[in-house]
Amino acid sequence: MTDATPRFEQAPAPPGHAVRLLGEWTAAQFGRPRLFRELLQRLPPAESHRPWDLRTAVLDHVGAQVLWDHWGQRWPENVELLPTQRTILERVAQFTSQRPARPRGSLWTLYLGFGAALLRFMANLGGFLRLVGQLTLDLRELARAPHHGPWRDFSGHLYRIGATALPITALVGSLIGVVLAYLTAQQLRQFGADAYIVDILGIALVRELGPMLAAILIAGRSGSAITAQIGVMRVTDELDAMRVMGISHTYRLVMPRAMALSIAMPLIAGWTTVAGLAGGMVAADLSLGISPTFFLNALPGAVSLPNLVLGMSKSVVFGILIALIGCHFGLRVQPNTQSLGQGTTASVVTAITVVILVDALFAILFSQVGM
Numbered sequence: 001m002t003d004a005t006p007r008f009e010q011a012p013a014p015p016g017h018a019v020r021l022l023g024e025w026t027a028a029q030f031g032r033p034r035l036f037r038e039l040l041q042r043l044p045p046a047e048s049h050r051p052w053d054l055r056t057a058v059l060d061h062v063g064a065q066v067l068w069d070h071w072g073q074r075w076p077e078n079v080e081l082l083p084t085q086r087t088i089l090e091r092v093a094q095f096t097s098q099r100p101a102r103p104r105g106s107l108w109t110l111y112l113g114f115g116a117a118l119l120r121f122m123a124n125l126g127g128f129l130r131l132v133g134q135l136t137l138d139l140r141e142l143a144r145a146p147h148h149g150p151w152r153d154f155s156g157h158l159y160r161i162g163a164t165a166l167p168i169t170a171l172v173g174s175l176i177g178v179v180l181a182y183l184t185a186q187q188l189r190q191f192g193a194d195a196y197i198v199d200i201l202g203i204a205l206v207r208e209l210g211p212m213l214a215a216i217l218i219a220g221r222s223g224s225a226i227t228a229q230i231g232v233m234r235v236t237d238e239l240d241a242m243r244v245m246g247i248s249h250t251y252r253l254v255m256p257r258a259m260a261l262s263i264a265m266p267l268i269a270g271w272t273t274v275a276g277l278a279g280g281m282v283a284a285d286l287s288l289g290i291s292p293t294f295f296l297n298a299l300p301g302a303v304s305l306p307n308l309v310l311g312m313s314k315s316v317v318f319g320i321l322i323a324l325i326g327c328h329f330g331l332r333v334q335p336n337t338q339s340l341g342q343g344t345t346a347s348v349v350t351a352i353t354v355v356i357l358v359d360a361l362f363a364i365l366f367s368q369v370g371m
Contacts, residue, residue: 003022003023004023004024004029004058005023005024005029005035006021006022006023006024006025006026006029006030006035006039006057006063007021007022007023007039008020008021008022008042008043009022010044010050017050018050018051018052018053019043019044019050019051019052019053020053020056021052021053021054021056021057021059022056022057023057023058024057024058024063025057025058025059025060025062025063025064025066025067026058026059026060026062026063027060027061027062027063029063030062030063030066036066040066040070043070045070046070046071046072046074046076049077050076050078051076051077051078051079051080052076052078052079052080053079053080054067054079054080054081054082054085055080055081055082055085059084059085059088059089060088061088061091061092064085064088064089064091064092065092065096067089068089068092068093068096069096073093073096075093124328124332124350127328127331127332128324128325128328131250131254131324131327131328131331132324134250134254135250135254135255135258135324138248138250138251138254138255139255141251142251142255150251150252150255150256153252153256154256154259154260157256157257157260157261158260158263158264160222160225161218161222161257161260161261161264162260162263162264162267162268165217165218165221165222165264165268166268166271168217168221169213169214169217169268169271169272169275170271170272170275171275172213172217172272173205173210173213173214173271173272173273173274173275173276173279174275174276174278174279175279176205176209176213176276176279177201177205177275177276177277177278177279177280177281177283178279178280178282178283180200180201180204180205180209180276180280181197181201181279181280181281181283181284181287182283182287184197184200184201185197185283185284185287185288188200188288189288194288194289194290195290195294195298197280197284197288197290198284198290198294198295198298198299198302199298199302199303201276201277201280201281201284202277202299202302202303202307203302203303203307205273205276205277205280206273206277206303206307206308206311207303207307207310207311208311208359208363209273209276210269210270210272210273210276210311211269211272211273211311211312211314211315211318211359212314212318212355212356212359213272213276214265214268214269214271214272214315214318215265215269215315215318215319215322215355215359216352216355216356217272218261218264218265218268218318218319218322219322219325219348219351219352219355220348220352222261222322222326223322223323223325223326223347223348223351224326224344224347224348225326226257226323226326226327226330226347227326227327227329227330227333227343227344227347227348228330228340228344229330230253230326230327230330230331230333231329231330231333231339231340231343231344232340233253233330234330234331234333234334234335234340235333235335235336235337235340237335239331249331250327253327253331254323254324254327257323257326257327258319258320258323258324258327260323261319261320261322261323262316262319262320262323263319264319265315265316265318265319265322266312266315266316266319268315269311269312269314269315269318270312273311277299281295281296306369307369310362310366310369314358314359314362317358317362318355318358318359321351321354321355321358322351322355325347325350325351325354326347326351328347329343329344329346329347329350330343330347
């Protein structure tokens with residue numbers, strides 16, 4: 001049996017050592033990438049003025065394209081061919097086109113990077129909007145048949161997202177209150193306006209810092225967990241099994257999480273705000289001598305009801321957005337572990353960015369409310 005492996009040998013010839021091709025230079029043989037790379041590395045260049053003898057080799061259009069590209073897309077000075085081989089090479093030379101030169105430079109790289117980022121953003125935005133629309137339809141279906149709703153999933157998510165997050169949110173909220181109180185006290189002491197620390201802490205924590213800190217913590221803690229849970233279901237083919245059984249992904253996976261976060265987020269934001277006010281009250285007593293009794297009595301007058309309503313309303317929006325973003329990136333995970341890690345990272349970064357952007361939008365739209 002003859003050896004079909006594409007190879008060559010260098011035999012003595014009048015102009016020099018001739019390159020004689022052996023074996024089958026065909027698509028079937030070049031399907032082995034390692035063999036292809038090693039052969040091209042050892043093949044002499046066409047500029048060496050050596051004669052080429054192809055008569056002992058089997059050649060098809062793939063092998064002819066390999067040789068033509070190796071020759072720099074021009075004929076060597078001396079080549080021995082069979083008539084059929086010459087026909088194939090002439091056809092390859094006729095239809096081979098030059099690759100257009102791509103502009104090089106930092107500006108072109110930035111342009112391509114911006115285009116790729118824009119396409120990814122539009123694809124994610126389109127998928128997110130479809131998810132919002134499907135969630136609306138699922139909520140309508142739940143209102144029609146509430147006894148068929150995934151209430152057990154809802155209660156489980158409500159516990160894992162809400163109850164288990166209370167310790168870390170209380171710790172972070174109280175520390176932020178302490179830091180804010182100490183920094184504010186240094187400025188107020190210069191003007192003899194110690195009593196206004198209650199107004200500053202109240203407005204800052206109830207209206208802005210409490211809801212936003214809680215949302216950022218939940219986005220990093222629960223948003224990543226949502227993406228990882230759904231992503232693992234993609235890796236283990238559970239999502240495909242649900243589709244085969246006719247179970248809607250959005251009805252059983254997205255809707256319970258969105259409902260749980262929309263209810264848990266205002267409660268967590270209120271808990272974080274209370275912890276921040278408690279920390280600020282202790283710091284105000286230690287730094288300015290303002291008693292807790294005075295602090296609690298002055299707080300209702302410093303923070304009006306619209307500020308509290310605005311803070312809790314923002315938290316509902318934050319919760320829904322975090323849940324939808326986590327589910328969106330979880331459903332887009334590919335069945336491999338690398339995609340799972342990338343999706344989880346993108347989910348957390350996107351959720352925190354969206355929370356800050358939406359908070360800024362609320363601050364601009366409702367700048368006159370409660371002030």
